[in-house]
Amino acid sequence: MQRQKIIVGNWKMNGNLAFIDTITSELNNVVFTKNVTVVLCPSFIYLSALSTKISNKNIKLGSQNISEHSSGAYTGETSADMLNEMSVKYVIIGHSERRCIFGETDNQIAEKVKRALANGLTPILCIGESEPERDQQKTETVLSQQLQPVIDKIGIEKFKDVVVAYEPVWAIGTGKTASPEMAQQTHQFIRQFLANNNAEIAEGVSLLYGGSVNAANSKELFAQTDIDGGLIGGASLKVDEFKIICSTAQGS
Numbered sequence: 369m370q371r372q373k374i375i376v377g378n379w380k381m382n383g384n385l386a387f388i389d390t391i392t393s394e395l396n397n398v399v400f401t402k403n404v405t406v407v408l409c410p411s412f413i414y415l416s417a418l419s420t421k422i423s424n425k426n427i428k429l430g431s432q433n434i435s436e437h438s439s440g441a442y443t444g445e446t447s448a449d450m451l452n453e454m455s456v457k458y459v460i461i462g463h464s465e466r467r468c469i470f471g472e473t474d475n476q477i478a479e480k481v482k483r484a485l486a487n488g489l490t491p492i493l494c495i496g497e498s499e500p501e502r503d504q505q506k507t508e509t510v511l512s513q514q515l516q517p518v519i520d521k522i523g524i525e526k527f528k529d530v531v532v533a534y535e536p537v538w539a540i541g542t543g544k545t546a547s548p549e550m551a552q553q554t555h556q557f558i559r560q561f562l563a564n565n566n567a568e569i570a571e572g573v574s575l576l577y578g579g580s581v582n583a584a585n586s587k588e589l590f591a592q593t594d595i596d597g598g599l600i601g602g603a604s605l606k607v608d609e610f611k612i613i614c615s616t617a618q619g620s
């Protein structure tokens with residue numbers, strides 16, 4: 369099965385209007401093959417500005433979060449309806465920074481995935497283990513504990529519209545990348561975990577790797593059987609580097 373290749377640029381709390389001009393003028397002219405999608409995820413406040421600048425049909429708009437609630441007295445939150453109005457198509461959910469810094473729970477994350485799907489948005493569900501967890505050989509247990517509540521909440525069939533990003537916490541922003549073999553092994557575990565629930569669905573899910581991906585290491589990572597693209601933080605802010613990573617995905 370030909371799975372969709374997806375490259376997500378997670379700008380985190382970086383970027384500005386000038387950067388939006390620069391990156392869109394560089395990326396709009398790139399000719400992508402049909403099976404490559406590039407998702408740009410700025411801060412909420414820039415979604416509208418970025419939306420008006422994207423003219424390449426392979427480039428989609430993504431947000432870095434979503435509220436699990438539909439509307440109401442939730443100061444500082446952003447609803448699915450609001451994201452839809454801004455032409456957002458993808459939503460990063462459960463990034464380790466949301467889990468660790470902002471205390472998001474597995475149940476809340478599962479609610480967010482449900483909310484996104486119910487409103488036609490594609491969730492990019494982030495999972496990953498910390499360094500001590502890997503050292504204690506708990507990686508598979510942790511990943512299972514992060515996936516199961518989402519499966520329980522939405523049902524495995526809905527995973528046909530979910531993207532899963534595996535991001536080992538110890539590799540995020542540290543310059544330490546999982547080796548391609550280690551990343552493949554973990555991606556294979558994730559696909560098998562989903563396959564235990566429904567093999568056909570598992571085969572179609574795009575699994576992204578994230579954590580210090582750059583132009584130099586992307587080729588080997590994306591060449592792995594169960595890696596269908598990347599969730600890129602730091603390197604998504606360097607236009608030339610990000611362009612190379614996007615073109616690497618075309619060839620993988």
Ligand code: PGA
Pocket residue numbers: 378535539540541542543578579580581599600601602603
């Ligand atoms: P990084 O971040 O590429 O800077 O490691 C990845 C992420 O947090 O999504």
